[in-house]
Amino acid sequence: MAYTRAERLAIDTYSKCDTREIKYGTAGFRSKADQLDYIMYRMGLLAGLRAQDTSAAIGVMITASHNPEQDNGIKLVDPMGEMLAPAWEAHATTLVNAPDDGVAGVLEKIVSEACIDTNKKALVFVGRDTRPSSNRLRDAVIAGVTAIGGEVKDFGIISTPILHYVVTCYNDGENYGKATVKGYYQKIAQAFVKLRSSSSSHGNYDPVILFDGANGVGALAMTEFLNHLQDSLRVTIFNKGEGVLNHMCGADYVKVQQKWPEGVPKTQNVRCVSIDGDGDRVIYSVLDSEGRFHMLDGDKIATLVADYLQELVKSSGLKLKLGLVQTAYANGASTAYITKQLGIPVACARTGVKHLHRMAQQFDIGVYFEANGHGTVIFSTVAREAIQAAAKAKEGHAEKLSQVLDVINETVGDAISDMLLVESILHARGWSVLDWNEAYTDFPNRQMTVLYITGDCCRQGSHHYN
């Protein structure tokens, strides 16, 4: 049998400790960290096969994101930074649920079904978050990849969006950017500094930020970013890792509890940016002069971004179709505002970045955000080329639009790149964060019209939200 050695390791070292059926979901596999070793090993095997199948590097991210520190999880990243293809999610589920002595059989079945040339190189990029268990689980992934003869490039502790970024860059021949962690920081930060220096600050905008790093990898990423951002922003980082990951802080805590994060000094009229444990969600909050708490979540970020981009597109004379993708959990008021006030079409997707991303690809410029702060903007090739040509011809605000595009990490929702995008827009608008909040408090009504339909989450027509 071709995979005897891989199966032996599954029996001897990474034996299955759980008999429950588990499924590869939108967040991959997640569980208590001490139950994950065999899953990590098997996902290492699968990532190797997927790399052979696609003739490309595949990403593996070890994280349980916003979940408690004692949990962990694993997500696979496909060649262009997308989430794992559905057929391979099914393979992942089958492989993880097989008995230890059935591992070789499942691998052979996948190889034969997908017609994989097993002589091909299998390169897997591995990243992990700051959880204490992530180190050990990384070793299990590496054992899996090497058991099928694959090769690992270990990126150590990095955020989920940085892993997506390096996978994409490597596989597209470094068209999108240099396939290194440093390349990521340089590309995004330089774009932001350039954008900032090309326009003067006005109005109520103040470049001061309190940054809640959730005691996770995002705090490390922000620390590194500051080395590249020069003096364009004045960021003070809190929750850098001295406390427990995601505990009473971070994007999920602020969004769900609607509370100011612990560990960040309560400061009136200064915005706080909270991210989650692997750096792919962002939530803004602020305490006003009376100490009242205001939150600016993914819905408000989406509205801000879509509104601004549409203005730039129109003023550049570009005929590009811009749309917003939300989920059924979006606040209907934001959807009503964006469809009725701004005339921007809104699509409704099922929860999970892969669903939103896919739907956003139907637009020339697709803005997608979940209410929990997970999102980004993606540009079609046509849009990218049109913007660049218009920027060269100095039409309207095309140059600005092209600079804004460079700040965005399109490969997946990225808390820090999203934050820089929001900061660019607030700066351009001359808004304080409370001005931003004000701008959307007068939503016309709470009715939404779903223009795009998918899956089972929405039906066409009007919906009322309370």
Ligand SMILES: CC(=O)N[C@H]1[C@@H](OP(=O)(O)O)O[C@H](CO)[C@@H](O)[C@@H]1O
């Ligand atoms: C990559 C992905 O699909 N992430 C999912 C997942 O978020 P994480 O931040 O990865 O835990 O679960 C969320 C629902 O709890 C969903 O909103 C989000 O889209």
